[in-house]
Amino acid sequence: MTDLNAVYTYVDEHAEEYIAQLQKMLNQPSIAAQGVGMTEMAAMVQQDMDALGFETEQYDTRGGFPVVYGEKAGKADKTLVFYDHYDVQPADPLDLWTSDPWSGEIRDGKIWARGVADNKGNIAARFAAIDAWQKIVGELPLNLKFIIEGEEEIGSMHLQNFIDDHNDLCQADACIWEFGGRDIDDRPQIHLGLKGICYVELRVSGARRDWHSSQATSIPNPAWRLVWALSTLKGPDDRILIPGFYDKVKAATEAELQALENLPDTEQILLDDAQIPGFINGLTGMELKLKDYFEPTCTISGLLSGYTEKGQKTVLPSKAMAKIDMRLVADQDPHEIYALLRKHLNDNGFTDIESELVGAGYPSRTSLDAPIARVVAETYEEVFGQEPVIYPTSSGSGPWYQLCDAFGIDAATAGVGNGYSQAHAPDENINVEDYILGIKHIVAIMDRFAQSEG
Amino acid sequence: MTDLNAVYTYVDEHAEEYIAQLQKMLNQPSIAAQGVGMTEMAAMVQQDMDALGFETEQYDTRGGFPVVYGEKAGKADKTLVFYDHYDVQPADPLDLWTSDPWSGEIRDGKIWARGVADNKGNIAARFAAIDAWQKIVGELPLNLKFIIEGEEEIGSMHLQNFIDDHNDLCQADACIWEFGGRDIDDRPQIHLGLKGICYVELRVSGARRDWHSSQATSIPNPAWRLVWALSTLKGPDDRILIPGFYDKVKAATEAELQALENLPDTEQILLDDAQIPGFINGLTGMELKLKDYFEPTCTISGLLSGYTEKGQKTVLPSKAMAKIDMRLVADQDPHEIYALLRKHLNDNGFTDIESELVGAGYPSRTSLDAPIARVVAETYEEVFGQEPVIYPTSSGSGPWYQLCDAFGIDAATAGVGNGYSQAHAPDENINVEDYILGIKHIVAIMDRFAQSEG
Numbered sequence: 001m002t003d004l005n006a007v008y009t010y011v012d013e014h015a016e017e018y019i020a021q022l023q024k025m026l027n028q029p030s031i032a033a034q035g036v037g038m039t040e041m042a043a044m045v046q047q048d049m050d051a052l053g054f055e056t057e058q059y060d061t062r063g064g065f066p067v068v069y070g071e072k073a074g075k076a077d078k079t080l081v082f083y084d085h086y087d088v089q090p091a092d093p094l095d096l097w098t099s100d101p102w103s104g105e106i107r108d109g110k111i112w113a114r115g116v117a118d119n120k121g122n123i124a125a126r127f128a129a130i131d132a133w134q135k136i137v138g139e140l141p142l143n144l145k146f147i148i149e150g151e152e153e154i155g156s157m158h159l160q161n162f163i164d165d166h167n168d169l170c171q172a173d174a175c176i177w178e179f180g181g182r183d184i185d186d187r188p189q190i191h192l193g194l195k196g197i198c199y200v201e202l203r204v205s206g207a208r209r210d211w212h213s214s215q216a217t218s219i220p221n222p223a224w225r226l227v228w229a230l231s232t233l234k235g236p237d238d239r240i241l242i243p244g245f246y247d248k249v250k251a252a253t254e255a256e257l258q259a260l261e262n263l264p265d266t267e268q269i270l271l272d273d274a275q276i277p278g279f280i281n282g283l284t285g286m287e288l289k290l291k292d293y294f295e296p297t298c299t300i301s302g303l304l305s306g307y308t309e310k311g312q313k314t315v316l317p318s319k320a321m322a323k324i325d326m327r328l329v330a331d332q333d334p335h336e337i338y339a340l341l342r343k344h345l346n347d348n349g350f351t352d353i354e355s356e357l358v359g360a361g362y363p364s365r366t367s368l369d370a371p372i373a374r375v376v377a378e379t380y381e382e383v384f385g386q387e388p389v390i391y392p393t394s395s396g397s398g399p400w401y402q403l404c405d406a407f408g409i410d411a412a413t414a415g416v417g418n419g420y421s422q423a424h425a426p427d428e429n430i431n432v433e434d435y436i437l438g439i440k441h442i443v444a445i446m447d448r449f450a451q452s453e454g
Numbered sequence: 455m456t457d458l459n460a461v462y463t464y465v466d467e468h469a470e471e472y473i474a475q476l477q478k479m480l481n482q483p484s485i486a487a488q489g490v491g492m493t494e495m496a497a498m499v500q501q502d503m504d505a506l507g508f509e510t511e512q513y514d515t516r517g518g519f520p521v522v523y524g525e526k527a528g529k530a531d532k533t534l535v536f537y538d539h540y541d542v543q544p545a546d547p548l549d550l551w552t553s554d555p556w557s558g559e560i561r562d563g564k565i566w567a568r569g570v571a572d573n574k575g576n577i578a579a580r581f582a583a584i585d586a587w588q589k590i591v592g593e594l595p596l597n598l599k600f601i602i603e604g605e606e607e608i609g610s611m612h613l614q615n616f617i618d619d620h621n622d623l624c625q626a627d628a629c630i631w632e633f634g635g636r637d638i639d640d641r642p643q644i645h646l647g648l649k650g651i652c653y654v655e656l657r658v659s660g661a662r663r664d665w666h667s668s669q670a671t672s673i674p675n676p677a678w679r680l681v682w683a684l685s686t687l688k689g690p691d692d693r694i695l696i697p698g699f700y701d702k703v704k705a706a707t708e709a710e711l712q713a714l715e716n717l718p719d720t721e722q723i724l725l726d727d728a729q730i731p732g733f734i735n736g737l738t739g740m741e742l743k744l745k746d747y748f749e750p751t752c753t754i755s756g757l758l759s760g761y762t763e764k765g766q767k768t769v770l771p772s773k774a775m776a777k778i779d780m781r782l783v784a785d786q787d788p789h790e791i792y793a794l795l796r797k798h799l800n801d802n803g804f805t806d807i808e809s810e811l812v813g814a815g816y817p818s819r820t821s822l823d824a825p826i827a828r829v830v831a832e833t834y835e836e837v838f839g840q841e842p843v844i845y846p847t848s849s850g851s852g853p854w855y856q857l858c859d860a861f862g863i864d865a866a867t868a869g870v871g872n873g874y875s876q877a878h879a880p881d882e883n884i885n886v887e888d889y890i891l892g893i894k895h896i897v898a899i900m901d902r903f904a905q906s907e908g
Contacts, residue, residue, distance in 0.1 A: 214850065230685075297670040301667055301771065307756040315756075325766075
């Protein structure tokens with residue numbers, strides 16, 4: 001039995017060193033959207049893994065930034081993979097930052113920087129945990145892998161190429177996902193999946209150019225065609241009307257329903273933040289939670305036609321466009337959903353409406369009973385001293401299905417963020433204390449998962 | 455009995471002089487939208503009327519460009535008013551003009567200039583007709599008035615102020631409207647009215663800012679609210695569904711139906727120009743003509759919500775907007791129509807949708823039997839040697855109702871344009887021959903209307 005307390009003590013004694021290692025990463029901008037600092041950051045991550053004794057390699061992704069891969073064998077015949085990303089969001093708008101977004105300044109018990117929560121703080125905590133383990137215990141308790149991509153913030157566009165080229169490298173028994181941490185009430189959260197997405201653009205054309213609206217008696221109006229088509233997709237009761245749309249929706253299990261019951265009540269916080277009088281259909285409580293986590297959506301994300309500036313222009317538009325964002329739940333297939341949508345349009349006489357599948361992502365869901373789910377939950381409670389809140393899925397998105405479900409790998413989130421970390425926004429931050437606890441949490445996860453059954 | 459031939463001969467002999475007078479007007483830019491040359495143009499028009507012996511005045515319109523008014527008494531106890539405008543459209547894009555838009559160059563039997571068709575050619579032709587009449591006959595055959603405004607091309611925004619302030623000046627027995635001429639088959643056209651308009655902007659709000667689309671399970675989407683509301687206004691059969699919308703639509707009379715039968719068949723020209731396979735509901739022939747001239751419309755002129763650029767943005771919009779352009783026919787009232795629309799939205803649960811009446815104009819229609827309609831038609835045939843095509847209404851718009859219907863004044867169009875005059879576009883032009891014929895046409899109208907009964 002490994003004495004984790006000795007490792008924890010080492011972490012505490014070397015906290016400054018581990019914070020400095022994180023700050024070194026934070027000082028290096030790595031903005032995929034702008035192509036800034038990506039080569040330097042990939043090299044830094046690789047060197048840090050090299051220093052831990054990992055066999056590392058940067059894998060070309062055929063058109064995108066490379067995946068930094070590392071692996072090291074350990075005692076148990078079990079493999080845990082960490083999925084992370086070395087790219088971050090742009091720091092704009094810069095004038096809304098209290099300190100330089102690339103400084104990693106420590107202030108008020110927090111570390112402030114672009115990417116500190118999403119997700120350099122997690123990369124550094126994982127490296128620190130391995131370092132501490134190796135310093136105190138020696139051999140790793142199980143085989144470890146890192147898949148650290150460089151395009152998470154721009155949609156993981158080339159990750160599938162890496163996966164296709166290196167199926168063998170992706171094999172593992174479980175995965176720790178890239179994000180995680182505390183909620184706004186400071187309780188640790190675990191997410192066990194992501195919703196999928198089917199993002200479609202609809203386009204309609206009429207006359208070859210905008211026409212004088214007096215001709216609206218005879219020339220078809222693409223804006224009307226679009227409105228009529230859209231109104232067949234979902235009614236005011238919010239029920240999606242595409243035949244077959246709900247067929248593959250998996251009902252929540254008893255355990256998942258129980259998990260929903262345990263979720264904190266954040267309704268009023270959201271109502272206040274959004275400044276709306278109530279939710280769709282007046283839903284609250286369990287009905288709302290079920291809808292949030294176990295029901296798909298069909299959202300108009302964009303609408304455009306004709307004249308949209310101030311005042312009056314008497315125009316009959318020549319074009320109309322809508323963007324439709326459908327969030328999918330297990331086991332909906334985005335390509336099947338797109339085909340159902342297309343068939344529905346055709347069956348309703350809207351063959352004139354062009355459609356394009358702009359983005360497709362599969363929903364993912366790890367069982368609440370999966371060993372990694374139990375290990376992350378139990379160790380959260382041990383290390384953070386608080387029972388975690390378990391979300392059967394997350395409203396966020398990412399390549400979870402591709403990296404995990406597709407390989408039969410269970411996954412869970414664990415991280416050093418919190419409810420006010422402001423990922424993607426100015427003044428992104430984490431608590432110094434959570435960073436240290438997060439290191440210990442990874443130590444405990446490695447130890448416990450190595451011993452787990454199944 | 456006046457010998458019109460003597461007047462016509464004088465016109466022919468002084469054609470160069472009358473062309474020069476038109477060119478003088480064409481050389482003076484007068485762009486209301488840009489405030490260019492308006493004072494100079496108003497002064498020129500006033501001086502030209504002074505030279506004809508009219509009592510003239512520039513009337514302030516409380517915020518807009520002045521109305522140039524003129525009147526002169528004649529033999530018969532009858533008054534004919536000419537409605538014109540001294541402003542023109544901007545000349546942009548300049549590089550698409552073959553000659554300087556302000557030169558009035560004569561080339562290929564045409565006069566080329568911004569405003570020559572719309573409507574300085576008509577102003578000059580009316581002045582020339584009066585000049586020739588006075589030179590040959592002496593006393594005018596009837597009382598004449600000119601109401602020449604300076605804001606027609608920018609929506610006649612302040613004309614109502616002039617009308618309200620000077621009701622007495624607006625009284626007349628008939629009106630010759632500002633536009634007119636030949637169609638694309640060179641046949642003279644007469645229009646006997648305009649459609650009205652009710653232009654409404656609809657706005658919907660959701661959360662206080664755009665939200666992540668994952669929250670679409672709970673936060674209402676204003677784009678959906680708008681689509682659902684719009685889909686209750688008109689169905690795919692193009693029938694407008696607002697209760698009461700059609701109640702005041704006046705059926706075409708037998709004479710109007712006959713006039714429609716006589717309209718030229720321009721369907722294929724429009725299909726080719728618009729590059730569409732067919733018209734709404736596959737209409738053709740009389741059904742289409744009836745819809746074009748005797749039915750109102752409800753057109754989406756603009757739609758905007760959320761993300762409308764390239765690719766995928768997973769956003770739940772906070773706002774949505776639509777612009778609705780309703781063309782009205784006699785005797786629909788734009789303010790009543792707006793009230794019906796508002797009531798319909800409320801009755802269907804869309805009280806959350808804000809509406810604003812952006813523009814309102816009444817439909818106008820002069821009877822085919824009105825003396826001025828008959829006079830213009832008969833004299834067209836006499837002077838141009840071709841039977842005119844009579845349109846019971848026009849698809850264009852303007853302050854016809856305000857100046858005519860509101861005072862019980864019958865009106866008809868007569869002018870010097872043609873089917874290729876390119877009003878509002880580069881290389882605007884009229885035929886020199888039509889200008890001379892147009893002068894004679896006004897001579898004949900004055901003579902004949904002075905003698906007409908009723």
